[in-house]
Amino acid sequence: MVRALALSAALFAATPLLAKEGHEAVTTFTLDNGMDVVVIEDHRAPVVQHMVWYRAGSADEPVGSSGVAHFLEHLLFKGTDTLAPGEFSATVAANGGNDNAFTSYDYTAYFQRVAADRLELMMRMEADRMRNIRLSEEDIATERDVILEERNQRTENSPRALFGEQMSASQYLNHRYGVPIIGWKHEMETLDMEDALSFYQTHYAPNNAILVVTGDVEPDEVKTLAEQYYGVIPANPDLPERVRSQEPPQSAERRLTFKDARVSQPYVQRSYLAPERDAGAQEKAAALFLLAELLGGSTTSYLNEKLQFEQQKVVYTGAFYRGVSLDDTTFDLLVVPAQGVSLQEAEEAMDQAVADFIAEGVNEEDLDRIKMQLRAAQTYARDNVDGIGNRYGRALTSGLTVEDVQAWPDILQAVTGEEIIAAAREVLQPEASVTGWLMRDDEVTQ
Numbered sequence: 001m002v003r004a005l006a007l008s009a010a011l012f013a014a015t016p017l018l019a020k021e022g023h024e025a026v027t028t029f030t031l032d033n034g035m036d037v038v039v040i041e042d043h044r045a046p047v048v049q050h051m052v053w054y055r056a057g058s059a060d061e062p063v064g065s066s067g068v069a070h071f072l073e074h075l076l077f078k079g080t081d082t083l084a085p086g087e088f089s090a091t092v093a094a095n096g097g098n099d100n101a102f103t104s105y106d107y108t109a110y111f112q113r114v115a116a117d118r119l120e121l122m123m124r125m126e127a128d129r130m131r132n133i134r135l136s137e138e139d140i141a142t143e144r145d146v147i148l149e150e151r152n153q154r155t156e157n158s159p160r161a162l163f164g165e166q167m168s169a170s171q172y173l174n175h176r177y178g179v180p181i182i183g184w185k186h187e188m189e190t191l192d193m194e195d196a197l198s199f200y201q202t203h204y205a206p207n208n209a210i211l212v213v214t215g216d217v218e219p220d221e222v223k224t225l226a227e228q229y230y231g232v233i234p235a236n237p238d239l240p241e242r243v244r245s246q247e248p249p250q251s252a253e254r255r256l257t258f259k260d261a262r263v264s265q266p267y268v269q270r271s272y273l274a275p276e277r278d279a280g281a282q283e284k285a286a287a288l289f290l291l292a293e294l295l296g297g298s299t300t301s302y303l304n305e306k307l308q309f310e311q312q313k314v315v316y317t318g319a320f321y322r323g324v325s326l327d328d329t330t331f332d333l334l335v336v337p338a339q340g341v342s343l344q345e346a347e348e349a350m351d352q353a354v355a356d357f358i359a360e361g362v363n364e365e366d367l368d369r370i371k372m373q374l375r376a377a378q379t380y381a382r383d384n385v386d387g388i389g390n391r392y393g394r395a396l397t398s399g400l401t402v403e404d405v406q407a408w409p410d411i412l413q414a415v416t417g418e419e420i421i422a423a424a425r426e427v428l429q430p431e432a433s434v435t436g437w438l439m440r441d442d443e444v445t446q
Helices: 068-075 087-094 116-131 137-156 159-171 193-203 219-229 283-296 302-310 343-360 364-381 385-397 402-414 417-427
Strands: 025-030 036-041 047-054 098-103 108-115 209-215 254-259 267-274 314-321 329-337 433-439
Touching: 025 219, 025 402, 036 219, 036 385, 047 116, 047 385, 068 098, 068 108, 068 137, 068 193, 087 098, 087 116, 108 116, 108 385, 116 209, 116 219, 137 159, 137 193, 159 254, 159 267, 159 433, 209 385, 267 343, 267 417, 283 302, 283 314, 283 329, 283 343, 283 364, 283 402, 283 417, 302 314, 302 329, 302 343, 314 343, 329 343, 343 417, 343 433, 364 385, 364 402, 364 417, 385 402
Parallel strands: 036 209, 254 433
Antiparallel strands: 025 036, 047 108, 047 209, 098 108, 267 329, 267 433, 314 329
């Protein structure tokens, strides 16, 4: 998918995008150097969240340097021209706030949550490290050890995480979504100063960033500060176009078995290649989102009712769809067999239940209940300043627009049962699937 413009128009003047009652008060503008800015007002508490999102994640890394996006995220907490190593976070804490960062496939984000009158300080420090980090070889060695230990703790010590890596690698033969965000261990071990600075100098520029400010702020105030601190940073004239290798047509069902003596609970997982939410065309993604809710989104979902309560063949079911993604994503099913039920029996029961769901069609009462729950959840979500900033940041770095974010709740409400079944028939195809069994070394496969 070619990345859509993250904002409606590159307007220097602030543009309010509050479309109707029930949406956040959103204002957007773009600085002369190409940096997009989104301001979301919430004046109920004197708090502000300041976030800088880069359109660069692990899927944008050079081949052979997996993990460098996450590595660089760690390194940005080292020194700059004006800040000593560790001084950034210490300053945030000294001002009563908290800060952190995170890396995903399609973005890297840095944030601080502080009192509203500390916004200028946050902008000054964040703008400084956008282009002025100073690293030593000791910094490189120290943080490389940190990310390797993080991988040991979160991945190497977790059969579920190792299994998940193999599932993704099997699903994506050519796309970088098949490479773990934290990186492959053997490539992480070779990351050096040149790798980190190359990624930094290429991607960390205002014309590749989105500033999202939420909370007790006025758009004009944010605009003035953004121009003062971010607006003076030169754009990167050599910013590469965001083009990725795409998956070839998937025409063969794929299967894997992952055995590990540490597995406490074997289970079956199935992933299907699925379309993501696209700018101006979110209807199919909305149908898939509701399909996941109907199939396995709660204890009263179709798979749970059929397999856990009626047949008593499983102790857990789940269905998951990650729609906010720059490129094709996955639709996943998971079942955990009950005591005495084999993985083969659990998989066959899952397949039959999915086939029955498609044949029977959507229960309209269930669909109406889920839509009502979603509407309530979306209303409550407006009370979470952190969540609002994350929702817009993830969307905008993944090719969606502010209008798409605001249209999403109404699009969900308009989806019909027939559209959900049509999406299920289209996406839940064996030739676009990977089925994995996570099991103990001594587990009987049949």
